[in-house]
Amino acid sequence: MTDVSINHFTFHYPQSDVKVLNDINLTFKSHHFSLLSGPSGSGKSTLLYFIAGLYPHFIGIDAVGEIKFGDTNIKDIPREKISQSVAMMFQNPNQQFAMDTVVHEMTFVLENLRIAPDKMDDIINDALEFCGIKRLRSRVINTLSGGEKQRVALACIVAMDPQVIVLDEPFASIDPGSREDLINKLKLLQQEHGKTIILADHDLTSYRGLVDEFYYLDPDTHQISLLDDQQAEHFFKNFESTQQMHKRVEIPTGDDHAIIKLSDFKLEPHASLLLTLNHFDFYKEKTTLITGANGIGKSTLFNALTNLLPYKGTIVFDGKDIQKIRPLPYAKKVTLLFQDAENQFLNITVKEELDLSLANRTNTDYTQADVDDMLSKLDMAGKDERIVYSLSEGQKKKLQIIEMLIMNPPVLLMDEPFKGLDYHSLEVVVGFLNRAKTDFHQTQIIISHQLSGLDTLIDYHAAFEDQNLTYQEVIK
Amino acid sequence: MNPGMKLLLVMLIALEISFTQSLIVNIILITISFLYILTQHVSMKALFGIIFWPLFPAVGLFVSQWLYGSAGIHFAWILFTRIYAYVFLGATFTLTSSITDLSLTLEQDFHLPSKFAYGVLAAFNLMPKIAEEVRIIKTSALMRGEALHFWSPKLYFKSILSSIQWSQNLAEAMTSHGFVEDYERTHYKVIRITAIDWALFVVLLAAVQVLLFFIKY
Numbered sequence: 280m281t282d283v284s285i286n287h288f289t290f291h292y293p294q295s296d297v298k299v300l301n302d303i304n305l306t307f308k309s310h311h312f313s314l315l316s317g318p319s320g321s322g323k324s325t326l327l328y329f330i331a332g333l334y335p336h337f338i339g340i341d342a343v344g345e346i347k348f349g350d351t352n353i354k355d356i357p358r359e360k361i362s363q364s365v366a367m368m369f370q371n372p373n374q375q376f377a378m379d380t381v382v383h384e385m386t387f388v389l390e391n392l393r394i395a396p397d398k399m400d401d402i403i404n405d406a407l408e409f410c411g412i413k414r415l416r417s418r419v420i421n422t423l424s425g426g427e428k429q430r431v432a433l434a435c436i437v438a439m440d441p442q443v444i445v446l447d448e449p450f451a452s453i454d455p456g457s458r459e460d461l462i463n464k465l466k467l468l469q470q471e472h473g474k475t476i477i478l479a480d481h482d483l484t485s486y487r488g489l490v491d492e493f494y495y496l497d498p499d500t501h502q503i504s505l506l507d508d509q510q511a512e513h514f515f516k517n518f519e520s521t522q523q524m525h526k527r528v529e530i531p532t533g534d535d536h537a538i539i540k541l542s543d544f545k546l547e548p549h550a551s552l553l554l555t556l557n558h559f560d561f562y563k564e565k566t567t568l569i570t571g572a573n574g575i576g577k578s579t580l581f582n583a584l585t586n587l588l589p590y591k592g593t594i595v596f597d598g599k600d601i602q603k604i605r606p607l608p609y610a611k612k613v614t615l616l617f618q619d620a621e622n623q624f625l626n627i628t629v630k631e632e633l634d635l636s637l638a639n640r641t642n643t644d645y646t647q648a649d650v651d652d653m654l655s656k657l658d659m660a661g662k663d664e665r666i667v668y669s670l671s672e673g674q675k676k677k678l679q680i681i682e683m684l685i686m687n688p689p690v691l692l693m694d695e696p697f698k699g700l701d702y703h704s705l706e707v708v709v710g711f712l713n714r715a716k717t718d719f720h721q722t723q724i725i726i727s728h729q730l731s732g733l734d735t736l737i738d739y740h741a742a743f744e745d746q747n748l749t750y751q752e753v754i755k
Numbered sequence: 756m757n758p759g760m761k762l763l764l765v766m767l768i769a770l771e772i773s774f775t776q777s778l779i780v781n782i783i784l785i786t787i788s789f790l791y792i793l794t795q796h797v798s799m800k801a802l803f804g805i806i807f808w809p810l811f812p813a814v815g816l817f818v819s820q821w822l823y824g825s826a827g828i829h830f831a832w833i834l835f836t837r838i839y840a841y842v843f844l845g846a847t848f849t850l851t852s853s854i855t856d857l858s859l860t861l862e863q864d865f866h867l868p869s870k871f872a873y874g875v876l877a878a879f880n881l882m883p884k885i886a887e888e889v890r891i892i893k894t895s896a897l898m899r900g901e902a903l904h905f906w907s908p909k910l911y912f913k914s915i916l917s918s919i920q921w922s923q924n925l926a927e928a929m930t931s932h933g934f935v936e937d938y939e940r941t942h943y944k945v946i947r948i949t950a951i952d953w954a955l956f957v958v959l960l961a962a963v964q965v966l967l968f969f970i971k972y
Binding site: 283328331332333358359361362366367369371373374375376377378379383386387388389390391392393394395396397420421435439450555585586587606607610611614616617622635637638639641645657668682683686688738 | 854862873875877880883884890891892894895896897899900901902909913916921923924925926927928929930931932933934935937938940941942943944945
């Protein structure tokens with residue numbers, strides 16, 4: 280029996296007074312499936328990295344308190360033995376493999392554990408079999424989809440056979456089929472193989488009835504509490520309500536002006552078909568919401584619209600094939616608000632970032648007073664000299680939204696623009712976006728899982744499913 | 756031949772022909788390398804590439820030496836063939852050896868620290884992602900109204916920032932996959948330097964010395 284117990288555990292960055300984790304006391308029970316939830320950026324990952332033995336080594340800052348596996352303090356486990364106790368699966372499928380092919384990576388893992396070479400083939404075959412990916416054995420990892428990569432990551436963990444499996448938002452970018460399959464495999468590992476599963480996720484889809492314990496990391500107190508069934512149910516219901524919007528929207532009629540037209544359009548990166556459209560239009564001066572499961576291809580569609588990825592067929596913007604428009608003018612007309620705010624930053628400080636947008640914008644619709652007003656409404660005023668990379672995730676998002684609004688492109692694509700924003704900021708941003716649409720005639724296309732609070736903004740809703748995109752009245 | 760030994764041999768020979776001036780030896784090296792490559796089932800595209808692309812620097816060197824140099828046309832031909840000798844010698848390694856095998860032998864036989872061997876390998880496998888990242892950085896800059904070119908410091912700043920982030924993630928992932936620096940590992944595929952490897956290495960290197968000694972033209 281190896282409970283993972285955490286005693287008086289406190290962590291904070293040296294230059295900050297805020298404790299990321301404040302006197303945490305809890306026990307993840309052996310052979311249980313524990314879910315740790317809480318808003319993005321609240322410190323879930325930090326705790327997981329400590330449990331997996333990666334911190335303090337990789338962060339260089341130690342925490343106060345102790346983490347124990349059974350009776351053993353994690354710090355007393357020699358480095359070469361720790362993988363027998365715990366292994367971790369990461370959020371980003373692209374950055375967890377050192378080798379080229381699946382079988383090479385799994386061999387690498389077993390070599391690290393000093394397994395006898397003649398036993399490796401059997402272990403690898405069994406692990407691949409368990410994860411249902413024998414066919415991927417010799418594939419090059421770079422050519423796999425996100426869902427396949429996470430299955431390979433799980434196969435590596437199965438081959439390592441640790442007591443505790445820690446997962447940090449492992450399903451954030453994979454398709455629903457892979458997600459469900461992986462969750463079932465984890466349940467099987469827990470029930471049949473006696474593994475202890477600790478999984479952090481802010482997205483609560485499909486965990487109800489599956490997890491044994493539900494822990495919540497409160498972003499205000501920075502403490503973790505174990506929820507009883509009633510409280511857990513409250514959180515599940517609450518989460519579902521953020522994914523709903525009580526509004527019926529119109530289906531576009533012939534009166535609208537199409538600004539982006541897709542025809543004979545086909546999207547198939549990595550040789551897997553994501554989307555086929557004979558004809559689809561996005562409409563001018565409207566806000567279109569695109570919904571659909573993770574990993575289904577929504578962001579990939581944005582990448583095609585912005586010419587970041589090759590596609591088949593034609594995309595026409597404002598009467599012109601986008602392949603025939605020069606890159607710079609096109610990028611200033613059809614602009615993407617990246618999901619990862621850091622992708623948008625080019626400078627070091629907040630002021631430099633804002634100045635860049637003010638210098639390069641295509642029109643001067645926003646006055647300096649407007650900009651100052653936006654900054655203060657989002658609580659971003661007076662941060663001129665802050666280094667953008669040192670801002671919190673929520674602050675990065677706010678800065679990113681403001682600087683892209685200042686650019687004021689005719690078409691703004693937004694990939695999960697509300698991720699990491701609290702509800703009040705979301706309402707403020709929705710107000711800004713409404714203004715950009717009505718006063719400055721902006722066309723907006725939004726990918727979002729967060730739906731509550733968007734009622735006043737959304738004009739049309741396009742559902743992405745079964746490799747198809749269709750306008751629908753109901754948003755769910 | 757063991758990829759580590761092959762790399763060493765190729766580098767030694769390339770170094771030698773940089774300091775010697777024998778047209779015939781260059782041609783012999785090119786011919787033998789070419790014949791070796793042909794036996795290794797290399798794609799036509801790769802073959803075309805190693806013949807076509809060196810033509811530009813080779814012709815450039817040839818012409819400048821022939822027209823403006825003081826050592827005459829014979830030396831111009833030496834420079835011309837030297838470029839091809841480098842490329843073909845290099846190709847006998849790059850077109851026929853896997854980077855994975857090279858790191859395995861560097862770790863097991865040349866006793867390079869394993870973190871170095873696998874770090875290089877991991878970085879190599881990240882190359883396609885890096886190209887993708889550079890494209891994202893450029894597009895995102897266009898959307899902010901800035902065109903970044905390959906000489907723009909901002910492009911490098913952003914790329915380096917991403918690389919640091921990635922190398923950190925990769926190091927964490929390797930650690931999570933049980934990798935411990937400088938700690939003993941087992942090896943599924945054992946790569947040894949065999950007697951045949953040594954013999955080939957010595958004989959080929961000696962043969963080049965003999966050729967260089969006797970053929971001065």
